[in-house]
Amino acid sequence: MTALPRRRRQPIRLWIHITAELWRLILLTLGVLVSVLAFAVAIKPLADGKIGPAEALRFMGLAVVPMLQYALPFAAGFGATLAYHRFSADNEVVAAHASGVSHRSILAPALLSGIVLSLVLLAMSQQIIPAFLRSMEQMITQDVAKMLVNSIQRGQSVTIGDMRVYADGVARVTNPGPGVADEFILSKVGVVRVDGKNQVKQDFTAVRARVWVMLPGAVESETQDESSSTVIFEVEDAVMSEPGRMMVWDERRAFWTDAGRAFKDDPKFLTFSELRRLGREPDRMNWIDSLRSELATRLMTKAVTERMQSDLIANRRLEMSDAQRRPMVIHASSMQWNADRQRWEFIPRREGGVIDVEIRRSEGPQGVTRISAREVELYPAFRAGPAEQRLVFELRARQAVVRGLDAATGSRDAAAATVAERAYTDLTYEAGQDEAIADKSRTPLAALLGMVDDRVARGGPDPWLTGKRDELVGKIGRLQREILSKQHERFAMSIACLVMVVTGAITAVQLSQSLPLTVYLWSFFPALITVITISTGQQVTHDKGILGLIILWGGVGLLGVYGALGYARLARH
Numbered sequence: 001m002t003a004l005p006r007r008r009r010q011p012i013r014l015w016i017h018i019t020a021e022l023w024r025l026i027l028l029t030l031g032v033l034v035s036v037l038a039f040a041v042a043i044k045p046l047a048d049g050k051i052g053p054a055e056a057l058r059f060m061g062l063a064v065v066p067m068l069q070y071a072l073p074f075a076a077g078f079g080a081t082l083a084y085h086r087f088s089a090d091n092e093v094v095a096a097h098a099s100g101v102s103h104r105s106i107l108a109p110a111l112l113s114g115i116v117l118s119l120v121l122l123a124m125s126q127q128i129i130p131a132f133l134r135s136m137e138q139m140i141t142q143d144v145a146k147m148l149v150n151s152i153q154r155g156q157s158v159t160i161g162d163m164r165v166y167a168d169g170v171a172r173v174t175n176p177g178p179g180v181a182d183e184f185i186l187s188k189v190g191v192v193r194v195d196g197k198n199q200v201k202q203d204f205t206a207v208r209a210r211v212w213v214m215l216p217g218a219v220e221s222e223t224q225d226e227s228s229s230t231v232i233f234e235v236e237d238a239v240m241s242e243p244g245r246m247m248v249w250d251e252r253r254a255f256w257t258d259a260g261r262a263f264k265d266d267p268k269f270l271t272f273s274e275l276r277r278l279g280r281e282p283d284r285m286n287w288i289d290s291l292r293s294e295l296a297t298r299l300m301t302k303a304v305t306e307r308m309q310s311d312l313i314a315n316r317r318l319e320m321s322d323a324q325r326r327p328m329v330i331h332a333s334s335m336q337w338n339a340d341r342q343r344w345e346f347i348p349r350r351e352g353g354v355i356d357v358e359i360r361r362s363e364g365p366q367g368v369t370r371i372s373a374r375e376v377e378l379y380p381a382f383r384a385g386p387a388e389q390r391l392v393f394e395l396r397a398r399q400a401v402v403r404g405l406d407a408a409t410g411s412r413d414a415a416a417a418t419v420a421e422r423a424y425t426d427l428t429y430e431a432g433q434d435e436a437i438a439d440k441s442r443t444p445l446a447a448l449l450g451m452v453d454d455r456v457a458r459g460g461p462d463p464w465l466t467g468k469r470d471e472l473v474g475k476i477g478r479l480q481r482e483i484l485s486k487q488h489e490r491f492a493m494s495i496a497c498l499v500m501v502v503t504g505a506i507t508a509v510q511l512s513q514s515l516p517l518t519v520y521l522w523s524f525f526p527a528l529i530t531v532i533t534i535s536t537g538q539q540v541t542h543d544k545g546i547l548g549l550i551i552l553w554g555g556v557g558l559l560g561v562y563g564a565l566g567y568a569r570l571a572r573h
């Protein structure tokens with residue numbers, strides 16, 4: 001009777017020995033790497049005065065976790081290389097192999113450790129690291145008070161939301177009011193406001209300005225995050241200029257801006273589930289939502305002004321309301337759109353005639369202001385603030401004759417005054433059902449784009465609408481590519497961590513007679529190339545599309561092939 005062969009026992013004790021040495025070196029190397037990287041990350045905000053020495057330590061503590069995404073693969077590869085090189089240099093690999101332990105069993109601790117590290121890194125990059133990145137960004141951007149004081153005292157400008165602020169001096173007010181985190185008084189102030197394309201949309205200078213940094217949630221706004229802050233500026237005796245316009249303000253004027261948007265504007269701050277939701281709802285990103293709002297405003301403006309045009313042609317008069325809800329009547333035959341200057345121009349009832357405008361300011365015949373002008377223009381605008389969103393208009397009459405109750409005449413009689421230009425702002429026309437166009441809850445992004453396409457299909461080309469629509473669609477496509485590239489980058493870095501550990505172990509066993517530094521260089525440079533190709537592929541995917549994934553995953557694949565070839569040579573010998 002033939003005896004059955006005994007089942008070979010697994011080298012449990014050998015695995016424990018290798019695993020302990022491997023993890024000891026990985027953790028030691030990881031501690032050194034993340035400390036150096038965290039210190040390097042904290043240098044710039046510390047030097048710029050955005051954080052103080054005590055805050056720099058907290059900033060470094062927060063930076064430790066995000067730095068693991070890059071430090072962990074290299075630390076794991078380095079630890080595996082040194083642990084297996086020492087093991088093979090002492091001829092323990094030869095002794096184990098002579099005892100019947102295969103190379104596959106010897107490399108098992110590296111494989112299992114690589115799998116564990118890969119899963120840990122994937123979970124951290126998808127859930128934990130974005131939260132720490134957000135906290136790091138908030139330390140720099142949310143502490144508006146410290147940033148404002150430090151920058152102004154250094155003679156530098158400071159960026160707050162859409163404002164670029166410069167002042168000669170700053171004084172802090174003690175005991176600010178309820179809902180106010182900090183209050184400041186600025187002297188000799190210059191402020192520039194920019195749009196989403198970083199183009200100047202308004203600038204003003206003032207002798208004095210008061211600044212309130214509101215507590216998170218103190219000002220209600222749909223566009224504001226719960227942890228963000230609102231900054232309110234109140235300027236006195238200011239000179240303001242816009243493209244093609246300049247004015248002097250005798251009274252106080254207030255402006256508000258959201259100072260807490262910075263960390264929301266980049267997908268790298270989002271977790272896996274948040275990225276998936278963002279892919280379905282791209283207007284959750286602020287710079288997409290601002291374009292959506294602008295497109296909705298233009299579509300709503302087109303719809304409302306078409307009704308105004310029909311009303312004017314049918315009745316030869318157009319009824320509107322001013323800011324105090326007082327009636328304003330415009331007498332004209334029709335109005336035409338000037339696409340170059342984005343305004344409506346009224347056409348008089350008869351050729352060579354004038355356009356008449358009546359504004360009732362009080363009861364009785366003497367309570368009416370009458371304006372006669374050859375040029376009357378209507379500029380649409382959209383007021384979007386913390387409490388309201390509405391379509392408004394500004395009426396401008398040039399070379400106008402003003403009669404009746406008006407500041408131009410200063411009396412209630414029929415005396416007339418000729419003015420170069422008369423402007424009336426915040427005029428409204430009943431929007432009706434068209435208000436739903438600007439309501440994000442009632443008109444989501446996909447429906448809005450469909451409405452624009454239907455309108456262009458029915459009415460022909462409209463560059464004013466299609467230009468903004470194409471810009472929005474282009475930005476959405478860019479955002480979708482960025483989401484795709486971020487997701488694949490996170491997965492690729494976790495897989496690369498596994499491959500680096502196994503490749504480092506194989507290289508160390510194969511080059512057991514070489515110096516430790518030489519062995520590590522043979523595993524370090526392929527790993528470095530892998531990380532570079534992942535970063536390059538992520539950027540190419542962001543810019544060009546799905547073809548960049550070939551570069552992103554190509555480096556991981558090449559490193560895997562490099563490790564497989566090393567294992568094949570090792571198995572043959």
